Amino acid sequence: MTNREEENLPFIDQVAHENVETATLAMGCFWGPEAFYGAMEGVIRTRVGYAGGSTENPTYRSLADHIETAQIDYDADLVSYEQLLQQFFLRHSPTAEPYKRQYTSAIFFKSTEQETAAKKAIKQAEERLGHSIRTELIPYHIFYLAEERHQKWKLRRAPELLSELSKIYPDFHAFNNSTAVARVNGYLGGNGNLERLIKEVASFGLSYPAQQLLLNQYQTQQIDGCSMR
Structure with a gap:
């Protein structure tokens, strides 16, 4: 992209971010979570897709054992992973059993730090809600971008x-x-x-x-x- 093209971009897209990290979260149907996090201060990009399954190249019509997932790029200097997780547990029903595998509540962790933060957030949510949390804690492997019509x-x-x-x-x-x-x-x-x-x-x-x-x-x-x- 040329300097002239960059100058024509919306101002918010010209802002530089030096400490970008990614959270991969599943909260049931992925349309609502993408919209929620998209409006959150510190979030840079959002996208929806499929993760957690064993088959390659899933599609919406052929998900197999994959889960509908939202992926969030955020500026860690403006918002923390812990804050994203706090909202994760406030914005859906992590105690409910999903009626389909694709709507499973899940946190896909990319590092030991994310895993530790997720375990702590699950414990805090259980204490707050007084029920067992059904959210699955899954090591991040691959994220398949969903079809354009779902973004x-x-x-x-x-x-x-x-x-x-x-x-x-x-x-x-x-x-x-x-x-x-x-x-x-x-x-x-x-x-x-x-x-x-x-x-x-x-x-x-x-x-x-x-x-x-x-x-x-x-x-x-x-x-x-x-x-x-």
């Missing part, structure tokens, strides 16, 4: 906003790796908070009418109380 699910149901961001990022991988795209997808789900959205909405590369549309849709989601649907 940024909330945004794909907002055609005007999707059109503007797709013009900025016509390449799918650049689109999917954009912080601006992750944020818009998250706010469209009613996640985050209005004060921060107002503060950073101008950094997403959207036109003024599109910014107002995002703000309106965010507030509608807040009224409906459906941020994780």
Whole structure:
């Protein structure tokens, strides 16, 4: 990418991050978790896919023993793995038995530090909830990116906003790796908070009418109380 191309990117995508780490988490259906984490301060990129199974190259129609999973790249100087895990246990039902393998609650750890943090978070969640946690703790092996239609699910149901961001990022991988795209997808789900959205909405590369549309849709989601649907 040339300097001129970089200058035309949304401001939030021009921010440099020196301490990037990755969390791989499964919380049932992956659309809601991707939107929730996408609006979280310190998160840089989100994507959804499949992990935890034994078969190669799973698809949504042929998952076999894989689990629907969200993967989050975050700036560890702004948000910690422990904070991500805290929200993980607040945002789904880790005590419930999944009715399908693909909706299993799971934490895929990449290091001893992540494993230790996950065990501590599970213990804290059990103490808080007073029930055994069914979340599986699994060593990270491989993450298969889900089909394009599953990425940024909330945004794909907002055609005007999707059109503007797709013009900025016509390449799918650049689109999917954009912080601006992750944020818009998250706010469209009613996640985050209005004060921060107002503060950073101008950094997403959207036109003024599109910014107002995002703000309106965010507030509608807040009224409906459906941020994780």
